Amino acid sequence: xxxxxxxxxxxxxxxxxxxxxxxxxxxxVTIRAGGFGGLRGGDLSALWFTLWQAAVxxxxxxxxxxxxxxxxxxxxxxxxxxxxxxLGAPFIxxxxxxxxxxxxxxxxxxxxxxxxxxxxxxxxxxxxAHGVIVAHVFFNLPLATRMVLHGWQSIPSERLRLAASLDxxxxxxxxxxxxxxxRSVLPGAFLAIFLVCLTSFAVAxxxxxxxxxxxxxxxxxxxxxxxxxxxxxxxLALVQVAICVAALTLTARITRGESFGAGLDRPLATPLGQxxxxxxxxxLAILLATAFLLLPIGAIVxxxxxxxxxxPPSIWAATRISLTLATVSTLLTLALALPLALAxxxxxxxxxxxxxxxxASALVIGTGLFLIARAFVNPTSLTxxxxxxxxxxxxxxFAVRILLPEVRTLQNDYDRLAASLGLSGFARLRYLTxxxxxxxxxxxxxxxxxxxxxxxxxxxxxxxxxxxTLPLALFQLMGAYRMDQAAAAACLLMALTFALFWACDxxxxxxxxx
Amino acid sequence: xxxxxxxxxLLAASPALADEKPVLTVxxxxxxxxxxxxxxxxxxxxxxxxxxxxxxxxxxxxxxxxLEGDKTEADVVIGLNTDVLARARATGLFAPHNEDTSAxxxxxxxxxxxxxxxxxxxxxxxxxxxxxxxxxxxxxxxLDAPDDAYKIAIQDPRSSISGLALLxxxxxxxxxxxxxxxxxxxxxxxxxxxxxxxxYGLFTDGEADMVLSFTTSPxxxxxxxxxxxxxxxxxxxxxxxxxxxxxxxxxxxxPELAQSFMDYILSEAFQGMIxxxxxxxxxxxxxxxxxEGFAALPRPEKTFFYTEDEAEALRVPALAEWExxxxx
Numbered sequence: 001x002x003x004x005x006x007x008x009x010x011x012x013x014x015x016x017x018x019x020x021x022x023x024x025x026x027x028x029v030t031i032r033a034g035g036f037g038g039l040r041g042g043d044l045s046a047l048w049f050t051l052w053q054a055a056v057x058x059x060x061x062x063x064x065x066x067x068x069x070x071x072x073x074x075x076x077x078x079x080x081x082x083x084x085x086x087l088g089a090p091f092i093x094x095x096x097x098x099x100x101x102x103x104x105x106x107x108x109x110x111x112x113x114x115x116x117x118x119x120x121x122x123x124x125x126x127x128x129a130h131g132v133i134v135a136h137v138f139f140n141l142p143l144a145t146r147m148v149l150h151g152w153q154s155i156p157s158e159r160l161r162l163a164a165s166l167d168x169x170x171x172x173x174x175x176x177x178x179x180x181x182x183r184s185v186l187p188g189a190f191l192a193i194f195l196v197c198l199t200s201f202a203v204a205x206x207x208x209x210x211x212x213x214x215x216x217x218x219x220x221x222x223x224x225x226x227x228x229x230x231x232x233x234x235x236l237a238l239v240q241v242a243i244c245v246a247a248l249t250l251t252a253r254i255t256r257g258e259s260f261g262a263g264l265d266r267p268l269a270t271p272l273g274q275x276x277x278x279x280x281x282x283x284l285a286i287l288l289a290t291a292f293l294l295l296p297i298g299a300i301v302x303x304x305x306x307x308x309x310x311x312p313p314s315i316w317a318a319t320r321i322s323l324t325l326a327t328v329s330t331l332l333t334l335a336l337a338l339p340l341a342l343a344x345x346x347x348x349x350x351x352x353x354x355x356x357x358x359x360a361s362a363l364v365i366g367t368g369l370f371l372i373a374r375a376f377v378n379p380t381s382l383t384x385x386x387x388x389x390x391x392x393x394x395x396x397x398f399a400v401r402i403l404l405p406e407v408r409t410l411q412n413d414y415d416r417l418a419a420s421l422g423l424s425g426f427a428r429l430r431y432l433t434x435x436x437x438x439x440x441x442x443x444x445x446x447x448x449x450x451x452x453x454x455x456x457x458x459x460x461x462x463x464x465x466x467x468x469t470l471p472l473a474l475f476q477l478m479g480a481y482r483m484d485q486a487a488a489a490a491c492l493l494m495a496l497t498f499a500l501f502w503a504c505d506x507x508x509x510x511x512x513x514x
Numbered sequence: 515x516x517x518x519x520x521x522x523x524l525l526a527a528s529p530a531l532a533d534e535k536p537v538l539t540v541x542x543x544x545x546x547x548x549x550x551x552x553x554x555x556x557x558x559x560x561x562x563x564x565x566x567x568x569x570x571x572x573x574x575x576x577x578x579x580x581l582e583g584d585k586t587e588a589d590v591v592i593g594l595n596t597d598v599l600a601r602a603r604a605t606g607l608f609a610p611h612n613e614d615t616s617a618x619x620x621x622x623x624x625x626x627x628x629x630x631x632x633x634x635x636x637x638x639x640x641x642x643x644x645x646x647x648x649x650x651x652x653x654x655x656x657l658d659a660p661d662d663a664y665k666i667a668i669q670d671p672r673s674s675i676s677g678l679a680l681l682x683x684x685x686x687x688x689x690x691x692x693x694x695x696x697x698x699x700x701x702x703x704x705x706x707x708x709x710x711x712x713x714y715g716l717f718t719d720g721e722a723d724m725v726l727s728f729t730t731s732p733x734x735x736x737x738x739x740x741x742x743x744x745x746x747x748x749x750x751x752x753x754x755x756x757x758x759x760x761x762x763x764x765x766x767x768x769p770e771l772a773q774s775f776m777d778y779i780l781s782e783a784f785q786g787m788i789x790x791x792x793x794x795x796x797x798x799x800x801x802x803x804x805x806e807g808f809a810a811l812p813r814p815e816k817t818f819f820y821t822e823d824e825a826e827a828l829r830v831p832a833l834a835e836w837e838x839x840x841x842x
Contacts, residue, residue, distance in 0.1 A: 032581070042837070096712065100719070107721045108665065108704070127705045205670055205708040210700075210840035218708075222672040228580055228601060303719075314549055371581060378587060380571055468548065478711035480550035481734040481793065483718040486711075 011343035014336045015353035021393050022360045025368020026241070030234040032371055037223075037231025039239075046214040047239065053129060053204075053213075054197035057136035058190045064137065065144035065189070068289040070178070071282035072145070073152040081509070083290065084149070085502050088443075089494075090293050091142040092450030092501050094471055095202045097490040101296030102126065102135055102207075104303065111295065131207035136200065140193040142293060147192075147402060150440055151185035152178075154409050170278065185405045187251040192401040194247055195358035198240065216240055220361050230367075237364040244359030248352055297494070304491025307484040315473055315489060319496065322470040325387060326452040326500060332392035333448035334441075337399035342433070344400065345408045354400035357393045365390065383467050391452035398451070399444035406440045435511065442508010446501035453497040470496070535567045538771045541579065543593040547572040552791035559783045566771055576602055583607070589766040590775050592632070593758050595675045597829075599629055600822040608761040609769075611776045619799045621817040622755050629759040632779050633794040635728040636753035636817055637679045638746035639666065645743075646723055653687050653749045661701035667713040667722035670706045671833060676756070677706070680726050681832045682825060683754035686818035692832065696839035703840065729753060729814065734793045736807035745812075752816030757797070 030036060072084060090098060106112050106126040113123050126134060155177055163173055201217045208214070216236055223233040336354075343350040369386055373379045379386075410433065418428055434441070454471055468476075470493050477486035538560075547553035547570045557568045571578075575591050576598045582588075584607060594602060602608060611630040618624055620634055639656070641649050646664065650656035656664075669677030688695040704722050707713040717725035724747070735741040760779055762772040778784055779797075786803050788796040796803050820828065 099712075100715065103716070103719070103721055109720050202708055202712070205673070206705060206712055209705045210703065211670075211672075211706070211837040212841040218670075218672065225574065225577060226597075226672060226678075228577065312549065367577075367581070370578075374582065374585075380587075466547070472544070473548070475711065476545055476548035476550060478715060479545040479709075480548070481714070481731075481738070482550060483715050486715070 010339035028368040028371040033230035036235040050215045057197045058193035061140040067285040069148035071285040094454035101300040104299035127209035147189040187255040191251040240359045304487040307488035318468045318473040329391040329452040330449040341403035358397040395448040395451035402444040438511035446504035449500040541588045541591040592760040609764040622819040631757040634757040635730040635794040638729040641724045657698040664723040665704035666724045667716040668726040693835040753814040755819040
C-alpha cells in the first residue's frame, strides 16, 4: 500500500495547485469586494440562457459526432489521416477568427445564403440563439468526434472480428460494441462541451444578436468592467463553479468505465459495415461534416491570404512570443494533466480538480491573481509567467477529459498484468502507460498548444504594454481599422495553431504501437 | 529545472532599464501602445523634451487603478472615457490638471479641472455609399425606414464605450421616447458585438450595411486607403460627443514630470499628430493639425453631451430600455 500512497503524491500536488489557482483568486476578489454581492433580475435570465444553450449545444455536438466518428472509423480512404486531423481544426480556432469564418459561410453575404438565393429560397439568418448554437456545434463537433473516434479505436480488433464472424449487423454492433463504448466516452464529451459553452463570451455576443442571448460570462464582464461591482462578479463566478461541480457529479453517475478486455493490438483486416447503404450513409456523414467544418476555415484563408505580405515586421516578433508561450505552457499542462488523469478513475477529487478551470471565469482569475501578485511585486513584471500559468490551467480540463476514457480502459485491462509483472513507477510509465496513451496524449498536447496560441483572456490586467502576442496584435490591428491586415494575422494565427496541433497529434499517432 | 530556466529567460526578455533617468509611468488602454496606436509617437515626442523615461502600462486603465488604490504605480493615466469619470473622480486619487481649458476647441463646453480631453469625435453610423442607395438623411428617417432597409451592426453598451454612447445618443435625441425609438431600431439591428472592432469588421466585410462608429471614421479610409466610399450619415438631430481624457495622480512621486506631461498633451507636437495616430479630432485644432481629407469631413450641426452625473443617472434606466427593446 506504501507505493500506492506514494503514487498519489503527484496527482495530489497537481490537484492542490489547480484548485488553488481557481479558488484562491476567486477568494481574493471576494475579500477585496467585502463579500459576495447580490445578483440582479437580469442575471437569472442570463443563467437560464447560459444553461439551456450549453445543454443544447453539447447535446447536438454529441449526437452529430456519432455518425461522423462511426464513418471515419469504418471507412478507409486516401487522405483519411490528414482529414481526421483537419476536422479537429475548428475546436482550436481563436473565437473571433472562427466567428468571422462562420459569418463568411452562413452570414447575410455568405455562401449558404447565396445558394439559397440562387434557388429563390428565403434568407437564413445566423444571428440569434440558434446562431450561437450553430457556432458552438462548429467549435465542439470536432472534439466530440475525436473523443468518440478514440473510443472506437480503443475497442480491440479481436472484438470486432468476433462481431464479424458472428455476422453482427449494424444493430448488433451498436448494441454490443458501440453503446457500451459510448457510455464510457460520451458523458465526458458532453460534460466538456457543456462546460465550454457555459463560459461562452464573444460567440454569444456577436452571434446572439442582442441582450436576449446574454451569458453569465457576459454578466461577469459587465459587473467587473462597467459597474466595477466585484462582489457581484464574484457571486456570478461562484455560480459558474457550482454549475461545473453539479454537472461533473451528474455525468459521473452516468459514466460507466466499460471494458472490452485487452486485445493483441492486431490491425483490423476487414473494416466493419460493407453494405452499399452503409457506405453511402458513411460517405454522406463525412462529406457533410467536412463541408460544415472546413468551409468556414477556407473562407478565413481566402480572406486573409492576400494581405499576408503586408503584415508589419512586428507581427513576427509577436509570433515568436506566442510560439514560445505555447510550448512552455503545453509542457506545464502535460505535467499537470498526466498525474491527474492517471489518478482520476479511482479518485473523484482528481477529476473534479482537473475540470474546475473550465468553469472559472478568466476575468475573475486574472483579477484575483492580480490582487495577490500586487501584494508582493509589480504585476507587470509577471506578464509572461501569469499568461503561461493561466493558459496551462485553462487547457488542463480538455487534456484530462481526452485522456480519461483511455486511462480507464488501460487500468481495467492492464492493471493486473502490470501488478503480476511487478511493473511500477517509471518503468510502468515508460513501457505501459505512455505507449498505450500515445494517441490521446498527442491529441491533448495538440489541443493544449493550440489553446495557448489563441488565448488572451487573462493577460489584460498584467500587460506591460510591450509583450505583444499574436492574438493581441490581431485585436490591435482590428482596433486600428486595419481589417485586411487583421484578416491576414488571423490566417497566420490559424495556420500556426493548426501546425502545432497537427504536429503533436501526428507524433501521438506514430508513437502508438497499435 | 529546464522550465525554470525558460521562465527566467522569458522574464529577462521584458526590457530592464538600467539608466538613471526618472521614470514616468503612464497607464493607457491596450490599443494605445501598439505601433498602430498613438503611444509610440507620444513616447518619442515627450522623451525628446523631458529627459525622462516614459513607460506605458497598457491594459484596463480604470479597473487597474481601482484595484491598486493609493498604492498605484501610475503617475498619469491617459485614455479614460467619459462614462467612467464619475467613478474615477470618486476615488479621490486624481489631481487637478492645472491647464487652461479655454484653449480647447471642442464642440461642447469643457471646464473640468481634473480630466483633460486630448481627442474627440462623435457617434455616427458609417455606410458605403456605393452599396447603400438611399441612406437615411436623419435619425427619424432611420427609425421610420422599412425593417429590411438596412442591417446595422452596433456594440453592446454593457461591454463597449461606443455602445454606451449610442444609448446616450438615442436618449439625447428622443428623451422619454427612447424606448419607442429602440423598438423601431431593433428590427434593423443585425447584431450586437462586444467591442467596436468586431462590428466594424462586419461592416468592412459587407455583412452589415451600416455600423455604429464615429464621425471621424471615414478619415482613415480616405487618408490611409485612398477610399472615399465610406461615409458617415450626418443627422440634423445631432450626434453624441465622445472624448478620451488624461489625468495626473495625486500619489505620483514625480509631480513635476507628471505636470509637464499634462502640459505636453496640449502642445502642438502632441495635438498635431492625434488626427493621424488616433483617427479622431485633436482637442486643440490649429492650422495644419488636420490633413486635407480630415478637414473636409462633414460636421454635424449639433453635438450632444451629458455631464457625468446626468450620464450616470441615465445609464441604468437607458440600459433597461435597450434590453427590453432588443430581447427577443
